[in-house]
Amino acid sequence: MKELTARQKEILNFIHEYLHDNSYPPTVRETARAFSISVKGAYDHLKALERKGYIKTSEKRSRAIELVTPPESDMPVVQIPLLGEIAAGRPIFADENFERTVAIPADIITNRVPHFALHVKGDSMIGAGILSGDIAIIEQSETAKNGDIVVALLEETVTLKRFFIENNRYRLQAENPHYAPIYTQDLRILGKLRGIYRSY
Amino acid sequence: MKELTARQKEILNFIHEYLHDNSYPPTVRETARAFSISVKGAYDHLKALERKGYIKTSEKRSRAIELVTPPESDMPVVQIPLLGEIAAGRPIFADENFERTVAIPADIITNRVPHFALHVKGDSMIGAGILSGDIAIIEQSETAKNGDIVVALLEETVTLKRFFIENNRYRLQAENPHYAPIYTQDLRILGKLRGIYRSY
DNA sequence: CTGTATACTATACACGCGCATAGGAGCCCG
DNA sequence: CGGGCTCCTATGCGCGTGTATAGTATACAG
The missing domain is CATH 2.10.109.10 (Umud Fragment, subunit A)
Structure with missing residues (x-):
């Protein structure tokens, strides 16, 4: 899994927090608003996160962000x-x-x-x-x-x-x-x- | 918690399954399509589920369905x-x-x-x-x-x-x-x- | 120097979306 | 019998939404 930039980590963190609070994922615009950046700025970050394998998105669906839980650990x-x-x-x-x-x-x-x-x-x-x-x-x-x-x-x-x-x-x-x-x-x-x- | 009708149980079940498959909740229209009923039909069911305390929704937000008792069958x-x-x-x-x-x-x-x-x-x-x-x-x-x-x-x-x-x-x-x-x-x-x- | 990546802005399109109004049919309870 | 619930259809409004295009600035590696 490719390394994330500092900014991308922030975005991923936001998705985690949002999901914890709402139990459904944020929209692109909500993400943009959270960081006071433009819609496309947030959109590009999400695409970057997907490209690097941290999330999955579905085309043309709102809030269609899935966290790709890194295998993390296979504990007993x-x-x-x-x-x-x-x-x-x-x-x-x-x-x-x-x-x-x-x-x-x-x-x-x-x-x-x-x-x-x-x-x-x-x-x-x-x-x-x-x-x-x-x-x-x-x-x-x-x-x-x-x-x-x-x-x-x-x-x-x-x-x-x-x-x-x-x-x-x-x-x-x-x-x-x-x-x-x-x-x-x-x-x-x-x-x-x-x-x-x-x-x- | 109030009793659900058979139909309402089906709807709630669908939300569970959808969440398990996609890890984000369905829209009203997707729910309607899954049961081949009208949008308002599905919408009313969701409101009934909310009234009876099985889910929570947020106004005017897409896919804003929260399960009050989440299923989460495979807890990592x-x-x-x-x-x-x-x-x-x-x-x-x-x-x-x-x-x-x-x-x-x-x-x-x-x-x-x-x-x-x-x-x-x-x-x-x-x-x-x-x-x-x-x-x-x-x-x-x-x-x-x-x-x-x-x-x-x-x-x-x-x-x-x-x-x-x-x-x-x-x-x-x-x-x-x-x-x-x-x-x-x-x-x-x-x-x-x-x-x-x-x-x- | 050039290409590629990140990190943004601003504007726009078309369609998906929640939600509303206005019905109808069937059910059970008092 | 009437009132209230459930379960449904059909149609529509207007805004939220994912996504696209075009452009700017900065950084870094070959």
Whole structure:
């Protein structure tokens, strides 16, 4: 990939920022305006970026700028499904649960057990530093040890809680004093918490 | 989020597919053509999707469709350096600081601004759900806005704190009632917190 | 010195574009 | 039965848009 000039780097940077802010690419004129240059000036820069392989454009289409993501790196990465609402009585990996996939560093998945991800809702685990909106990476498992944080299916709901086995019942413990522990004899463990990811 | 009709789901699906293929959103007319309906027909569908909260549009701009929950099925990953002890008065990226690299989802790195990662030490930010041992992903930056969580260099130490500008001093605020805010006029911001990653 | 690249200005064309108005047909709910 | 939603057609306005032509200035390599 050919070297970019300082100006061209600025333009490419602008496209990145614009895409981050708007999630669609800028027009030629918006690019021109951002740098207070003429339309053709910006147009030529875009063509230069395309010639050097940093972007792709489509003829005669507005905002038709595609970033050619440089191969960057081929890290060991695993794609795991991010599940939305999990309904009781249905397989976890049913299509209806599927929201999208997330990439996670492969090194946290030690064994070959399937993993999935969940959006955390609510503040019941703030004591463990898990906030609403965090993405929880879960190792699928039917069992857990005392004190593990697990995803458990409880009648109609799915919760993330700390898990304990007591005499003849299970205890699901929130990490928030405002939530009382849940005692039950009937629960299904869906998996164990392996990681937390949060984006600011 | 309100329920979509079957037709509206088709339209939303088309936008997803189009974005996956082109990495920029379709125009109203392209949407109309894809379903062999009139322009206004497609336009009304888009407005319905916006009304129900599934997309966002900007007035009078071509292709200005933003997905409210983006699909992004193949999230690329980049490698950033994980820094250990940062010494005052030395460049951040000096070899002696380098611990290893970590892979993080590339979509949190918007522009070409360098990022790095740090091991969080101590419990001063537990109120923000940041625990000792977490990996903090930092966007390198010399400046920050009020309320940002920043990595700041303070005489001999590096800390992660919430940052505020006051009359003629800076305030570094922990998210833990046991820690008093730090007031100073002399500080250097190393970067802004962009993500948190924790492994169990 | 000449050719090629960058980095612009200014003006223009034709078509794509978002959006509006004015309809019509089918549906379900109170 | 009427009112409101969905889903559609057809036509049009006017501006935004990609793209072209022509020209200027500067830098650098052969």
